[in-house]
Amino acid sequence: MNSFGNIFRLTSFGESHGEAIGGVIDGCPAGIYLDKEFIQKELDKRKPGQSDFVTSRKEEDRIEFLSGVYDGKTTGTPIGFLVRNEDQHSSDYDNLKDVYRPSHADYTYQTKYGIRDHRGGGRSSARETISRIAGGAVAQLALEKANIRIVAYASQIGHISLDRHYSELDLEAIETTPVRCPDTEAAKKMMDLIQQVKKEGDTIGGVVTCICKGVPAGLGEPVFGKLHAALGSAMLSINAAKGFEYGMGFAGAQYRGSEVNDIFYRRTDGKIATKTNYSGGIQGGISNGEDIYFRVAFKPAATLLREQQTIDIHGNNTVINVHGRHDPCVVPRAVPIVKAMAAMVILDYYLI
Numbered sequence: 052m053n054s055f056g057n058i059f060r061l062t063s064f065g066e067s068h069g070e071a072i073g074g075v076i077d078g079c080p081a082g083i084y085l086d087k088e089f090i091q092k093e094l095d096k097r098k099p100g101q102s103d104f105v106t107s108r109k110e111e112d113r114i115e116f117l118s119g120v121y122d123g124k125t126t127g128t129p130i131g132f133l134v135r136n137e138d139q140h141s142s143d144y145d146n147l148k149d150v151y152r153p154s155h156a157d158y159t160y161q162t163k164y165g166i167r168d169h170r171g172g173g174r175s176s177a178r179e180t181i182s183r184i185a186g187g188a189v190a191q192l193a194l195e196k197a198n199i200r201i202v203a204y205a206s207q208i209g210h211i212s213l214d215r216h217y218s219e220l221d222l223e224a225i226e227t228t229p230v231r232c233p234d235t236e237a238a239k240k241m242m243d244l245i246q247q248v249k250k251e252g253d254t255i256g257g258v259v260t261c262i263c264k265g266v267p268a269g270l271g272e273p274v275f276g277k278l279h280a281a282l283g284s285a286m287l288s289i290n291a292a293k294g295f296e297y298g299m300g301f302a303g304a305q306y307r308g309s310e311v312n313d314i315f316y317r318r319t320d321g322k323i324a325t326k327t328n329y330s331g332g333i334q335g336g337i338s339n340g341e342d343i344y345f346r347v348a349f350k351p352a353a354t355l356l357r358e359q360q361t362i363d364i365h366g367n368n369t370v371i372n373v374h375g376r377h378d379p380c381v382v383p384r385a386v387p388i389v390k391a392m393a394a395m396v397i398l399d400y401y402l403i
């Protein structure tokens with residue numbers, strides 16, 4: 052279960068403190084210019100140590116391509132790549148060998164496999180998402196050819212929520228704040244909150260909003276390959292993702308049909324469109340040509356830099372004190388991961 056996608060297919064490998072994280076992308080169309088600078092920039096948005104609001108682990112995360120590229124372009128053959136791990140500090144995790152962090156994956160991995168690489172969370176570490184970012188960046192390059200563009204931003208951290216619709220925001224400003232929120236005033240409040248929580252050795256959750264623009268009508272496979280189901284599955288495979296809603300989502304439960312039906316009309320350029328987009332660009336599991344937008348909720352990271360009660364691997368009650376470098380809030384680094392997963396799903400369904 053380390054492979055993802057149907058035609059555009061990513062297989063990911065690696066652990067947090069192993070030799071490397073990497074992957075194989077199969078099914079990428081031939082002739083795509085593999086813009087390594089763009090791919091590296093996407094990886095840089097995920098890398099640790101980029102600001103005060105994320106983990107201070109220092110790694111360059113330089114990507115090496117091993118195959119599938121000739122003369123700067125994809126050849127239609129498998130694209131192998133890897134990023135070597137550099138700044139592991141495995142000894143920071145020595146005291147986690149025999150105890151389970153509450154709400155992390157230590158207990159479930161140990162129970163399932165009877166063995167686990169506890170260093171840095173092993174395979175359950177979000178370092179694995181390097182593979183997804185690389186796959187997603189290649190998918191974004193392919194989608195550019197079809198004029199499909201994907202953007203994502205932090206829309207909520209803790210109780211600080213951006214209530215404005217994405218159409219009222221300057222989506223070009225996402226990267227201007229370290230938390231990746233395009234509203235500078237809200238971003239400042241979010242950063243203050245993360246700093247405060249971090250000082251207390253605690254963590255905080257949040258929400259990422261994602262918009263897929265330019266997706267033509269007709270993508271999505273009834274009945275078990277519905278586009279929103281594929282997006283939901285992709286998003287819920289991201290570490291710490293706990294909720295997914297597209298379009299009006301759960302809020303839709305409180306309305307009448309007469310209030311939220313998306314009325315069709317013909318635009319002056321002849322294109323069929325809807326006056327509103329409560330459906331989130333997908334109806335019957337198939338894209339309708341409007342923007343596809345959705346939200347992903349992330350829990351507060353499990354590893355707290357303060358004492359917590361837990362049990363050890365023998366089932367004895369104990370306390371846990373974690374040291375080392377952890378994210379006080381995963382959202383700023385989750386933004387590019389959400390975008391990458393969305394790009395791979397949309398490209399996969401485009402190819403289908």
Ligand SMILES: Cc1cc2nc3c(=O)[nH]c(=O)nc-3n(C[C@H](O)[C@H](O)[C@H](O)COP(=O)(O)O)c2cc1C
Nearest residue numbers: 155156175177290291352353354377378381384385
């Ligand atoms: C970008 C990113 C960074 C993360 N950093 C941390 C971290 O520093 N500490 C931590 O305990 N969890 C972190 N997580 C979450 C864990 O990887 C995740 O909670 C864990 O694997 C258990 O899985 P679950 O929360 O999905 O059940 C991070 C997640 C993401 C997306």
